[in-house]
Each structure stands twice: as C-alpha cells, then as structure tokens.
Amino acid sequence: MWLRPLIIIIIAFFFHAHPVYAQQKIPVNIGSAKGILRDTVRNYLLRSATLSVYKVADSSLLSYQVSNNNGEFNFKNLPLNTPLRIEASHIGYQTINKIFSIPENTKFIDLKTLKVSPGTVTLKEVSISVPPITMNGDTLEFNAAAFKLDSNAVVEDLMRKIPNITLWGDGKITVNGREVKSVLVNGKPFFGGNPKIATQNLPKNTLEKIQVYNTAPKDNPQDSTLEMNLKLKKGKNIGYFGKIGIGLGTDKRYETDASLNLFSPKMQLTIAGASNNVNKVASNISTLLENSTFKGVYAGIDYMPDFRLSGIKRPTEGGFTFNYDFADNKGPNQQRTLASNYFLQNSNQKASSNTQTITALANANTVIENASSNDNKERTHQIFNSSYKWANEYSNVNFSHSIGINHNIGTGETSRSSQNEKHQLISTNNSKDNSSGDGTNLTFSINYNLSPAYSRKKQLLGPNKSLGFNLNYKISTEQNHNSKNNITEFISFIDHQQNKRFDRLYDLKSTNTNQEVKLSFSDLKTVLFGDKRLPRVSLNLVNYLTLLNKEEQSNIKDINPSLNDYVVNPHLTNVSSYRSIRESPAFTIQKLYAKGMANRYIKRLAISVQAKVDFLSQTNRSEKSFQNLDLLYKRFLPFASAIFTDNQFGHSYKEYSLSYSTKMNIPNIEQLAPLVDSTNLYYIQKGNLNLKSSYTQSLSFSFENRILRTKNKLDYRLAIEAAMIKNNLTDSMLIDAQNIRTNYVVNSDGSKYISYGGSINKAYKLKTSEIQLSLSSSFSHSRNPGYINGVLNYSNFFGTTSRIKIFYTLKDLLALELSEEYRTYSSKQAGLNHVQFDNVNSLTTISASYKLTKKFSINNNISFNRNTSSGLKPINYTIWNTSASYRFLKGNNMEFKFSALDLLRQNTSIISRITANNQVLGTQNVLRQYFMTSLVYYPRQFGKKINQKKTE
Secondary structure, rough: OOOOHHHHHHHHHHHHHHHHHHHHHHHOOOEEEEEEEEEEEOEOOOOOOEEEEEEOOOOEEEEEEEEOOOOEEEEEEEOOOEEEEEEEEEOOOOOOOEEOOOOOOOOEEEEEEEEEOOOOOOOOOOOOOOOOOOEEEEEEHHHHHHHHOOOEEEEEHHHHHHEEEOOOOOOEEEEEEEEEEEEEEOEEEEEHHHHHHHHHOOHHEEEEEEEEEEEEOOOOOOEEEEEEEEEEEOOOOOOEEEEEEEEEEHHHHHEEEEEEEEEOEEEEEEEEEEEOOOOOOOHHHHHHHHHHOOOOOOOOOOOOOOOOOEEEEEEEEEEEEEEOOOOOOOOOOEEEEEEEEEEEEEEEEEEEEEEEEEOOHHHHHHEEEEEEEEOOOEEEEEEEEEEEEEEEEOOEEEEEEEEEEEEEEEEEEEEEEEEOOOOOEEEEEEEEEEEEEEEEEEEEEEEEEEEEHHHHHHHOOOOOOOOEEEEEEEEEEEEEEEEEEEEEEEEEOOHHOOOEEEEEEEEEEEEEEEEEEEEEEOOOOHHHHHOOOOOOEEEEEEEEEEEEEEEEEEEEEEEEOOEEEEEOOOOOOEEEEEEEEEEEEEEEEEEEEEEOOOOOOEEEEEEEEEEEEEEEEEEEOOHHHHEEEEEEEEEOOEEEEEEEEEOOOOEEEEEEEEEEEEEOOOOOOHHEEEOOOOOOOOEEEEEOOOOOOOOEEEEEEEEEEEEEEOOOOOEOOOOOEEEEEEEEEEEEEOOOOOOEEEEEEEEEEOOEEEEEEEEEEEEEEEEOEEEEEEEEEEEEEEEEEEEEOOEEEEEEEEEEEEEEEEEEEEEEEEEEEEEEEEEEEEEEEEEOOOOOEEEEEEEEEEEEEEEOOOOEEEEEEEEEEEEEEOOOOOOEEEEEEEEEEEEEEEOOOOEEEEEEOOOOOOEEEEEEEEEEEEEEEEEOOOOOOEEEEEEEEOOOOOOOOHHHHOOO
16 A cells, blocks of 8 residues: 555645745735726716736736626736736726736725726727626626637636636536536537537637526526537537547457547537447447547546446447537527437446355344356347427427337356355355347327416416416337246255255246326416416426336246256246326425515525325236235325525525425335245245335435635535335345245334435635645435344444545646545444444545646556455555557647556455345456557547638
C-alpha cells in the first residue's frame, strides 16, 4: 500500500503550489470599484445590464458581471493606479464607457451613478468590444466572441472560462448554482440530447452564443427547469464529425470503434459500431458516442475499461440513429419530429467464481456452503425504436414503438458442497446446464395532451371555464421460448436415501400482453366553480388502468434409465393462463400560497392531498387444480405533501418538502402456488395460499439550499425517509442437516426501515484554476422479521455509504480527481443468538491528466481497494492504469496512444454481500494486465466546405 501515501503528497503539492502560482500572476496591491446603473429617462434602476472592465493600454478584458436587481455592480481584484475603462450595455440602451483608476492609498473607488440613455445602435457606431454576458428578456446569454481560446477548443472548453457556468466532474452542468436539465443546439436536441455529444464535439469557433433560460409546462408554471441552448453561427448548422479508432495489445487484447455523425438544420444521422475484448460494453448508441467524443484542448480523464466487471466480455455492437424535423416554423410551438434508432449487440462472456456462504441457524449452529461456477454465454440483442411527435400551441401527440429480438445460448457448471459448524462434509450438489432461448417484444404507446388554454380560447365549457386533458396508452407484448438440459446430482453424507440424480429437459413457452391506460383531467376547479372562486386551488382527477395477460406452456421431461429416453414429467408439465386487472382512481386537491416582490423574492407554499383507491383482481387457470385462483384486493391509499420554496433572486434558493405516502404490494403466483422444481435441493420454493397483500406507510422529508450570492456557489441537500410495513411478505426457511432448504413466503408485522441521505457541493473558480468539492453520505437501517427453522428471527440491517470527491483543473494543463468511497454493512440477528456479520469496503481513487504540450498528454488512474469481513483477514489490491497520447495534424484530429492497464497486476474482484442470516464471500475472474497501442482519427467539418478554386 505504498501508493496510498503518494496521494496525500500529491494533494499537498497541488494545494500548496497553487497560491504560489497565484502570487506570480495576481498583483499584491489590488482594488475594487462599485457603482449603480440608472435609466436617464425614468430614473429606473437598471438590472441585468452587462458590465466589463478593460485595461486602457491594451484593451485586455479584466473582469465582467451583470448588475443585480438594484442596478448595483461591484468589481474586485482590479489593479491600482492603472487606467481602466468600464463599459455598460443593455438591450434597448446605448452603450456607455467611463475611464477611471483606483487610488493606491484607498484601494477603492465609488463610481456612483452611471446613467444609461435609451436608444438603438446606428450603423455609424463602432463596436469597441463584445460584452461577455447580456440579458435578452429572461434569457441569459454568453457571447462566444468575447472569449479567446485555442483554435481547436470545443464548447466545453469555453464553458470552463465562464465564471457563471460550472462543469462538474460527473458531467453535470450548473449555471449560477442551478442544474441545467437539457442542452439544445439551435433549439433542438442534438444527437439524442446527451450534453457531452454537443459540448465535447462542437468547436468553439462555430458558436455564436450560449443561452440559458427557464422552461415550464403550461399546466404547471411553478415546475420550471433550467435549459441551455447553443446557438451556432450562420452557416455552421451543417456538417459532420466522428471517430475511427483501432487498438492492438498484448494477451490478444484489441479494441476498435467507428462513428460518423451528419447534421443539417432538419436532419441528424449517426452510424456507429465497436468491438473489443477489454470489458468496454455499451448498451445503446448514445453510450458509444459519449465514449468517442473529440473533447478539445483541456486535459480530461480518459474513459477506461471496467476492471471490476465480473468475467471477460467480448462485445461487438453497432447501429444508427436518425432524426428529422418536418416543422415549417410558421406557427408558435410547432413540432413535427421523427426520431428512430437501431442497435445490435453480440456479446460473449466467460465468467467463473468461487464463493463461501455462511448461514446462521438456531442454537448457535451454522452451515458453510462452498461453491464454484463456470459459465460461457453468448447473447445477441437487437432493438429498434422510433417516435413521432406532433405539437402546436394548445395540444401535442406522441407516437412511439419499440421492437426487440433476443437470442441466447450458454453452458454452465456449478459445484457446491456443504459443511456443518465442525467443518464436516454433509452434502454436495453439482449441476451442468446447456440452454438456449429466443425472445421478441413489441411496445407501442400514444400520449395525447390538450392544454386548458384551448378550452378558454374556444369557450368549449362556457366563459371562464377550461379543462385540461391527458391520455396515455401503452401496450406491450412479449414472447419467449427457452430450452434447457439440466443434469444435477445431490449426494448426502448423512442419509444416503436422500441421494438424487436429475437429467431433465425443459421446453418453456410464454406470451405476455400488458396494457396500461392513464386518463387525467386537470383544471377541474374552473369547470366546477369558475375562474374567480377558490383562488390558487387546483383540482385534478386521474385514473390508472392496467391489464395483464400471461399464457405459459411448460413441457418438462426426465430421463428414464430403463428406456434410455426422456419421458414427460407429469408434475411440472403444465399449461396455465394468468390475468390481472388493476384499477386506481385518484383525486388530488392542491392549494397554493404565494407572496413576493418583483425582481426581489418570491415565496411559495403548495399543499396537496390525494385520495386514491387500488382495486386489483387476479385470476389464474391451470391444468393443476391447486393453481386455479380467483383473488380480489382493495386498499385506500392516501397521499399528502407540503412543499415550501423561498427564492431570493440572485442570493439563495431554499426548498422544504414533507410528504406522507402509502402503497400496496400483492403476492404473485410463484409465491402463492408454484410448481415445485426440486433439482436445486439447496433452495426449494414452496407456496402459501394464505398470503395477504402488504401495506406500506412512509413519511419523508427533504431540504435543499443553494447559495448564489457569491461567485463560488454552494449547495447542499438532505433527505430522510421512514416507513412501516404491515403484512410484509417475508421468508420462512427450513434448513435440514443436509443443507436442503425449503422456503415459504409468509406475512409478518414489524417490518420497518429508515434511510438518510445528504450531499454538499462547492465550487471555487479562481483566476486560472477551479476546485470542486463534493461530499455525500447515506445511512439505512431496516428491521425485518422472518423464521429460520421455526424460530422467529428479527434481522437488523445497518448500511452506510460515504463519498468525498475533489476535482481540480489548472488552465488547460491539468485535470486531477481524487475520491474516497467508504461502505459498511452489518447484519445482526435478534433471534439467532445475536449472530452478527460485518463487512467494510473502501475505495480510494486518483485520476490525473497532464498536458506536457498542446499535443502530448499523460493520463493515470490508480484505485486502492480494501475489503474487510467478519472472521477474515483484510483483502487489499491496487489497480493502476496509465496512458500517454499524442495528437497531431492541423486540427489535432489524429491521436497516437500507448496504454498500460493493471500495471501492478493485482486486480482481484471480491464478492462480498450480507443478507438476512448469511454472509457470502468469494472471488470471480476479471480482466488482468495488458498493454495496448492505438491510433484514432477524428473526421470533422462544420459548415459547408469552401471551394478554393472558386475563391481564387
């Protein structure tokens, strides 16, 4: 563990070195300047005006900001006894300039009132500079031309230069402390809407401005979110970008990927594919694109293979996405968009594991089970999705569908043996499987929404009355056909009459059809009472209807040694039909209290009460008479919440939320009346026809605070939830002397849990660097009753997770991320002689990227892993990945890279988990050390290519 102290040394170096650097770049004698902006005509305080300070000598930009709600501005860190120029601009007003200097004796100057005259800029006026920030109505705009960057910089590089914008290490974007929920390009989603696809691929020099604004649904204006739009320069809304890469390594390791993305004002097309045997697995096209972005000039942490993933995976995957906009833009809020994507993946996996399970029994006895397994699986998965959205000012409709096709084949071997507390062998259970399966699924959905504003416009329900309407319908069908040959042999060393051998063939077919209908009516208050009565009260009615049909056909055969052939197993061979209907009407009343002052603050309190009733019926028909069931469940499920928000514009935002909720959970057929398959004698599931539905009541509270009044924003959150469960569905297990386990599900009272979670995020934007601090912590405690060999046992589970992360960037040279994750688990039994299992996992990671030159960079990723479990020595191992890359060609779009993975050759994957009364420990095969050389080319063009011959 010699590398762990190295982290402390590195942290101390960077945090000590930074002030020295700052002293070299920032003068010791610094001053400040403040003032107020006013309108010359009406003497209004001018809020949201852009102010910039320049050096007179060379017109270099020193600082900029936007005036607050009182028209005030306050600049700090300005040089003394130096001629400076302040420029103030606002839409609809003439730009003003004022020359000043800050005296050395006072280190402060009050510019008092700067008066700005209304007017428009004429063609004769000359623009001295481009304001970095402007307010256009309610839209905050950052002008790209005001920031000078490297010619190969992308939008993400620009965002790092803007004090108001923070790019967090986990990919989240915040503006003035608020999280951006979506990033658009020219007002439209860009290749699926993943922000990284736009910010890490689009060059900065194609961008005109970054726009940030609030969006809110028409039926609930309070529910606003922050949206960002990247407005491109004229002519730059057409082009292409992509990646072509190949890598070869030792131990026959390889990776290759390619993507091409074409876009125009109306169309976006992606074609992408990848293949590797280094555990880089993508589940969709968006993941392929996210892991192949150009990035730009800033140092960035590389995407690494997952060395903690179980087994060795060899995926080959690819597909396409296509988006087209049919809207003619002649009407407000018009949308006519088609989106589709296809993804194909073929994956081979070889996985092996060795585990030990310690199970606590009554009378201080334990059972120790050792198991080893080897699996070889191949899976082919195809999915095709498409959707079409039509919308205008008052309504919208969205059609979507999904088609999935799966094929699986695999083989597996498992060997298990059991010992008593004296470590005497009591039984073994070994099995081999050969399986194959095919499945298809089809989903179609339609969503239609009609705004209450349409009723008001057409006066459909009379003057001052309106009704909002929303309909969601979804139908999905799934067909599966699975075949398997299982050979199992159970040997008892206590009672040889219990020895069993199975050679069984399974042929299983199933068809599932599920339909969901959600019908809701909003703004019922105006329909029943009109606009003027019951102010700030809303009434909503929602009805949920779910229909499920399931047909199953099981054909099971066992070997007959005397016939040397397979014969039908009459107990497991079956045809069954299951149907369930769930009807859930709900009526909600909400009252809103609000007060505020324009441009100063607004406080809101929203109180909601919902009455909901769940009606659910289950019907099952089977060739086995004990599975013929007709069950009916009914439960009243109330809900209530209170949400208070305090928004002090430009200073802070606080939100308090308190809610009470209930839910019902019903037993399924496998818990009620299963067909018992006894091939796995270490776990036999039996049914209980007397099961009742469970009822959960939970109370939750959350608090969020965002402090916005300083450049270095701070936010912190806290959430806590507690619940009690009546008639909880819990396990009752019988374990005999041979470790044959028979499990029943029973109802029991006394289940409860409490959980807590909190986080703190703080960003420091300095002159040439940025530090991000993130701290999160969670705690959970649950108490669950159950029975072990007839003894009532209360399992008390405690779990904690704590994470701290530091992300540091210095100019475009260095990116450093330090993180520590600490997890604890504890399970204590109240009815089994207070047996207790404990487990602790810790993970310390340091990731760093350093650019030696504009073209050459080095990346390192080191993780220290430590696992401690009851009764065992701690397990420690370190994974060290390093790489060096060199970019060349004019646009830095060719990259040569050398990587050394698992440099110390210590990678070990630990299996460690705790359940109600047992502890599972073990290891599994994982990716090990290899070295790789790769070459990547990024084809890129934004805007139409200029014909050189014509220009000549």
